[in-house]
Amino acid sequence: MASSGAKKVRSKEKPGNSPAMLPTLTPSERVDLLRKMVLIRRFEQKAAQAFMQAKIRGFCHLYIGQEAVAVGSISTLHPTDAVITAYRDHGHALARGMSSRECMAELFGKITGCSRGKGGSMHFFSKEKHFHGGHGIVGGQTPLAAGIAFAQKYNGTGEVTVCYLGDGAVNQGAFHEALNLAALWKLPVIYVIENNEYSMGTHQSRSSAGYPLVKRADGYDMAGITANGNDVDDVREKMWDAVQLARTESLPSLVEIKTYRYRGHSMSDPGNYRTKEEIAERKKESEPISMFKERLYKEKVLTEKEYEEIERQSVAEAEDAIAFAEASAEPEVATVFEDIHAPEDQIAEFRPPIGS
Amino acid sequence: MAVITMREALNQALSEEMERDGRVILMGEEVAEYQGAYKVSSGLLQKFGAKRVLDTPISESGFAGLGVGAAMQGLRPVVEFMTWSFSMVAYDQIVNNAGAIRYMSGGQYSIPIVFRGSSGAGLQVGATHSHTPENWYANVPAMTVITPAFPDDAKGLLKSAIRSNNPVCFIENEKLYGFKGEVPEGDVLTTIGQARICREGSQVTLIANSASTHVALASAEQLAADGISAEVVDLRTIKPLDIPTILASVVKTSRVVIVEENKPFAGWGAQVAYEIQHRAFDSLDAPIERVTGLDVPQPYARVLEQAVMPSAERVTEAAKKTLG
Ligand SMILES: Cc1ncc(C[n+]2csc(CCOP(=O)(O)OP(=O)(O)O)c2C)c(N)n1
Ligand SMILES: [Mg+2]
Numbered sequence: 284m285a286s287s288g289a290k291k292v293r294s295k296e297k298p299g300n301s302p303a304m305l306p307t308l309t310p311s312e313r314v315d316l317l318r319k320m321v322l323i324r325r326f327e328q329k330a331a332q333a334f335m336q337a338k339i340r341g342f343c344h345l346y347i348g349q350e351a352v353a354v355g356s357i358s359t360l361h362p363t364d365a366v367i368t369a370y371r372d373h374g375h376a377l378a379r380g381m382s383s384r385e386c387m388a389e390l391f392g393k394i395t396g397c398s399r400g401k402g403g404s405m406h407f408f409s410k411e412k413h414f415h416g417g418h419g420i421v422g423g424q425t426p427l428a429a430g431i432a433f434a435q436k437y438n439g440t441g442e443v444t445v446c447y448l449g450d451g452a453v454n455q456g457a458f459h460e461a462l463n464l465a466a467l468w469k470l471p472v473i474y475v476i477e478n479n480e481y482s483m484g485t486h487q488s489r490s491s492a493g494y495p496l497v498k499r500a501d502g503y504d505m506a507g508i509t510a511n512g513n514d515v516d517d518v519r520e521k522m523w524d525a526v527q528l529a530r531t532e533s534l535p536s537l538v539e540i541k542t543y544r545y546r547g548h549s550m551s552d553p554g555n556y557r558t559k560e561e562i563a564e565r566k567k568e569s570e571p572i573s574m575f576k577e578r579l580y581k582e583k584v585l586t587e588k589e590y591e592e593i594e595r596q597s598v599a600e601a602e603d604a605i606a607f608a609e610a611s612a613e614p615e616v617a618t619v620f621e622d623i624h625a626p627e628d629q630i631a632e633f634r635p636p637i638g639s
Numbered sequence: 640m641a642v643i644t645m646r647e648a649l650n651q652a653l654s655e656e657m658e659r660d661g662r663v664i665l666m667g668e669e670v671a672e673y674q675g676a677y678k679v680s681s682g683l684l685q686k687f688g689a690k691r692v693l694d695t696p697i698s699e700s701g702f703a704g705l706g707v708g709a710a711m712q713g714l715r716p717v718v719e720f721m722t723w724s725f726s727m728v729a730y731d732q733i734v735n736n737a738g739a740i741r742y743m744s745g746g747q748y749s750i751p752i753v754f755r756g757s758s759g760a761g762l763q764v765g766a767t768h769s770h771t772p773e774n775w776y777a778n779v780p781a782m783t784v785i786t787p788a789f790p791d792d793a794k795g796l797l798k799s800a801i802r803s804n805n806p807v808c809f810i811e812n813e814k815l816y817g818f819k820g821e822v823p824e825g826d827v828l829t830t831i832g833q834a835r836i837c838r839e840g841s842q843v844t845l846i847a848n849s850a851s852t853h854v855a856l857a858s859a860e861q862l863a864a865d866g867i868s869a870e871v872v873d874l875r876t877i878k879p880l881d882i883p884t885i886l887a888s889v890v891k892t893s894r895v896v897i898v899e900e901n902k903p904f905a906g907w908g909a910q911v912a913y914e915i916q917h918r919a920f921d922s923l924d925a926p927i928e929r930v931t932g933l934d935v936p937q938p939y940a941r942v943l944e945q946a947v948m949p950s951a952e953r954v955t956e957a958a959k960k961t962l963g
Contacts, residue, residue: 341763341939392763392940403765403939419767420725421697454696455728482697484673490696556673619943623935 303531305359305523310584314593316358316515317579320350320572322597323374326383327546329601330373330390334550338609339390343404346374348545351571352477353378355518356445356540359526363440365413365431367424368447370405372417375447379414381407387604393611400614401622421482422448422455425474429461432472436533443471443529445522451482453496462537466503471529473522474537477512479544484556497539505535512542513569516578543569640821648790648822649679649811652797653717655826657687660715663801666693666702667719667756676721677757677816703729703754707736707806710752715801720756723810724770737806738779750781753800755809759850759900760937761948762813769937771900773848774907776808777878783807783831784877788852790820792875795829803831812850812900834881836888840870843958844888846911847898848874851949855898858954869958877907885911886919893924894961898949903931928957 327345357378368375389396407417418424428446435442500507510521525536547554579585671684671694684692695702706716720726760769787793800807845855852873859869897908912927933947
């Protein structure tokens with residue numbers, strides 16, 4: 284892709300040269316990145332199986348192929364920074380440190396799930412982990428992210444917000460309104476376009492005018508940054524610039540990360556709009572897990588044996604999550620009326636909902 | 640008569656109307672190359688070409704408004720929302736533009752547009768994807784709101800909707816796409832604004848629409864097994880409401896249960912109940928009962944979602960209550 288018209292970074296003081304340099308990870312921290320990516324892959328594969336067995340229902344969008352994006356970008360954050368994404372949310376939730384158990388249990392609709400079985404695949408939440416959803420409506424999360432960043436700035440906590448969206452979501456009005464607000468009010472938010480080239484069955488060339496998508500940052504005088512989403516190191520490096528800009532100067536940025544999904548749009552999508560060869564080609568070219576694994580071998584921070592152990596542990600964790608979800612209780616029917624209103628402390632309690 | 644699915648019936652209606660009138664175009668997400676997220680538009684791109692069957696970006700507000708503009712300029716767009724749950728980002732265009740431009744301009748413009756797509760709950764897709772918005776759109780004065788329950792009506796009503804010179808919200812229910820029924824061949828239109836009695840009975844009237852009609856029919860079976868004769872009225876069109884058909888049934892049975900998938904507060908059933916008590920107060924032998932989706936956001940877990948949905952059991956219980 285031709286180089287973006289968008290400014291690399293807006294600040295005179297290029298954050299890459301500023302004192303806060305991207306921290307060099309220790310070998311074991313680097314191996315942890317790989318471990319997270321493998322865990323997401325195995326979790327998703329188990330989820331796919333459970334979906335085929337009708338233990339998971341509704342829509343289920345897998346993250347397979349995109350693991351380096353969530354893992355690399357979230358690794359640049361503080362634990363109290365905010366993360367928010369769309370419906371393809373399992374990978375971000377796991378990268379954010381939510382447990383495989385609570386995530387799988389949510390997919391199974393169990394009371395032990397991260398949203399008590401009420402949200403399902405598209406609506407994971409963990410306030411504790413500063414993971415603010417899982418949002419089902421395309422683009423719907425983008426103004427929320429501006430609001431979360433607004434509150435962070437308002438409270439002066441120095442935290443930042445990362446908001447993920449797809450290449451299709453850039454054409455929602457809400458996204459443009461959010462970008463303008465974020466730039467106008469200098470909010471510490473990073474919008475990450477996970478460009479996997481397709482929105483459902485529509486290739487990006489048929490859905491968007493104006494490439495690369497990161498150019499949209501220009502119109503709002505916002506930093507525009509691109510990264511290779513198959514390379515977890517590149518994601519880390521580029522995200523770091525954006526995070527520093529938000530953290531130190533309270534400036535938003537738009538980061539376009541090139542990636543690719545290996546599965547259908549959701550479990551219900553037969554994927555007839557692209558060829559098996561296309562997918563195979565992409566895997567061969569730039570499969571993010573093997574790419575990083577090979578690098579770690581070369582760096583001599585990982586042996587094949589250790590990698591096998593990572594695989595074994597990841598499969599075991601995913602299987603444990605399945606077993607936990609299976610063994611967990613269904614929600615009591617009475618819980619259907621819980622969680623509608625927050626308890627009141629200043630006014631009398633609301634009456635229970637009307638209905639039959 | 641051919642027995643076809645609701646999906647095929649809708650597809651025939653689109654195809655026949657596009658054939659008949661070159662001003663009819665279809666646009667929406669994945670309607671063309673993907674052949675429709677629910678395959679309702681299958682084959683139409685191949686038949687009518689990319690000039691008339693258009694894949695849009697995920698920009699509901701943009702393409703719904705574009706459709707209204709095209710209608711102002713004389714086209715007859717059919718705008719598909721992949722599901723009606725996604726129409727909310729286009730709400731302003733539907734309500735303020737499609738719904739008011741004719742009036743605001745003193746009648747200078749007609750807005751012959753059809754917004755259509757899938758809706759409904761029960762398939763465990765959670766709170767954001769499960770809306771049944773017929774009551775929201777029925778609240779717009781100029782809007783026609785159609786909610787078919789059977790394939791023949793789906794076809795006949797969609798054809799009428801496309802020929803209507805007014806904005807129409809044509810709200811399909813995902814649970815019914817595979818439902819089969821007899822559909823007359825050829826150019827048969829169903830009149831907008833007429834309910835249909837889909838089961839005759841004498842002791843209680845069950846009034847429903849769309850997927851809820853099938854819930855009401857299942858309840859009527861249960862009631863029959865208990866020796867209770869229920870009449871089922873399928874409204875077909877929420878707006879305009881077929882009040883004469885409703886009243887005739889109420890006069891006959893004196894008891895009413897309204898079945899609707901939408902939430903209770905100002906659901907269309909509240910309006911129907913008002914019309915009945917206002918116009919046929921003396922015919923009623925019991926308070927009108929309503930069975931609706933429960934007043935909570937739609938939950939994902941199956942046990943919870945099933946509790947939220949109107950069920951034949953809940954309708955049967957309500958019907959028995961009216962019988963004392
Ligand atoms: C407002 C809205 N319109 C349509 C949909 C249906 N839908 C869900 S995902 C999707 C494609 C989104 O593609 P993209 O933004 O590229 O994200 P990806 O799925 O590739 O991660 C569509 C059309 C929706 N959920 N919300
Ligand atoms: Mg995409």
